[in-house]
């Protein structure tokens with residue numbers, strides 16, 4: 001118990017209170033009108049049953065009086081007297097109104113929940129689109145995202161439900177409290193004390209469940225990963241060819257069974273606590289009933305009073321249970337929403353400086369890396385060391401080197417997807433941190449090796465390269481021609497409006513090389529000063545690749561081009577080739593100079609050439 005009290009400390013309460021207020025504000029922001037309507041209906045729903053209870057007491061009393069004065073045999077069902085008739089009609093109207101209010105509230109609650117859930121998704125998506133790339137390479141972020149997303153479908157709805165339930169039951173409870181105090185004030189104490197165990201059980205369970213969910217997020221994500229691998233398209237081929245299906249299923253079953261075991265253990269503890277709460281509530285009801293019977297026998301209560309007080313106590317228990325349950329649920333949901341607020345509180349670190357500049361059009365002096373070093377995070381080793389590099393405007397440069405030598409990282413720094421750990425990257429003398437981020441990125445046209453295949457139309461796939469153009473711009477097919485994919489697109493069922501990929505109905509699948517050419521077309525569409533192609537032809541056949549690189553200058557028309565490729569024969573036309581090795585530039589120069597130098601580049605080039613000669617000879 002002590003441990004539990006420690007857990008339920010002031011900090012938790014403050015945090016929960018803050019999140020409840022935040023959530024109410026959030027509901028207000030996106031659905032003020034519906035929220036007000038819900039409140040009106042809640043008040044109606046709280047008052048109507050109380051009024052109905054009072055009217056039913058009047059009916060009972062009138063019937064008792066009629067029993068005392070009239071000959072029961074003579075009482076005709078059709079003639080029950082004007083007073084009783086009035087009460088019964090009124091009772092009927094009140095009950096009907098109450099049912100209508102309940103229905104209307106359910107409907108409003110449904111709409112309210114959907115509006116709030118959609119609004120939260122909007123906030124989540126806006127946040128995910130604005131934060132730094134670094135977040136997406138960090139498991140902590142994915143755990144946070146998983147926790148926030150896992151709950152977003154139903155937590156806001158539950159929170160609204162809890163709020164509504166609290167309000168409704170709270171108002172009704174006050175009415176019942178007044179009624180019970182008028183009979184015997186201690187009844188209220190019995191009511192409250194008997195309801196507390198249930199409240200405590202729910203609160204205890206909420207905190208346990210919240211902590212458990214935080215702890216198991218990585219395991220749940222792992223289990224989802226196996227689910228994706230088994231049900232997704234990406235792994236379908238390998239699963240079959242390597243026979244991995246059974247292995248992944250076993251892994252997934254193991255994780256799910258461990259999670260299930262933990263869940264069942266927690267649930268059984270909760271139901272045991274709930275059972276104790278029910279026992280205390282039933283005991284309290286019987287005890288209160290005995291007191292009421294004593295008072296009736298003493299002549300202090302009419303039969304109508306007895307029925308009203310007994311029903312009132314029973315209802316009071318339900319209202320109090322509803323109120324405290326609502327409070328516990330509110331607390332529980334606010335705890336879970338803290339996952340969402342934690343995510344929404346993330347702020348990008350890569351932001352504009354106080355007075356950002358714009359890139360000159362055109363760039364005159366070029367790009368400079370001065371003594372740039374970089375590590376992907378605190379405590380991680382540097383993957384780039386003291387890079388000095390100059391790229392003149394209009395120059396075509398190539399970055400080559402073994403896997404993991406740092407080529408892509410260098411380009412990511414230039415795009416300011418990360419900031420260098422030390423040293424400066426500048427364009428025309430201005431450090432890129434001082435250039436407006438949106439303007440900097442507008443000036444790049446980048447295709448990374450892990451380019452995106454959008455399961456949308458071919459047109460959209462290319463148009464995404466420059467969404468400032470109209471979607472029917474002729475430049476889209478020109479870009480496709482440059483990338484050598486126009487013919488393939490026009491031959492598809494709906495030409496540029498053909499849906500690509502097999503994700504949606506009517507989609508047509510493109511080959512790996514054609515997907516890559518479409519990505520290239522996307523890069524060519526963008527009217528930017530700097531073009532970065534990171535292994536842009538890895539999936540393209542050798543002839544198409546050769547043709548593309550031969551006319552790269554023509555295709556890029558005087559722009560600054562950075563090429564990354566492992567096929568050295570393709571990039572030998574670059575003005576300057578920089579060879580990276582373990583995060584350092586070890587050689588730089590045009591192809592001929594590097595060959596004459598007979599260093600690492602010459603060794604790599606000769607090795608590849610040797611392979612081609614051997615292949616041809618065979």
Ligand SMILES: Nc1ncnc2c1ncn2[C@@H]1O[C@H](COP(=O)(O)OP(=O)(O)OP(=O)(O)O)[C@@H](O)[C@H]1O
Pocket residue numbers: 137376383401402403404405406407408409410
């Ligand atoms: N997000 C990341 N977090 C931590 N380390 C990373 C991350 N991305 C890359 N690295 C590490 O940085 C180093 C350089 O990787 P980079 O992708 O820049 O090499 P590369 O030369 O482009 O390789 P490849 O030719 O295989 O594409 C590698 O050691 C890699 O493991």
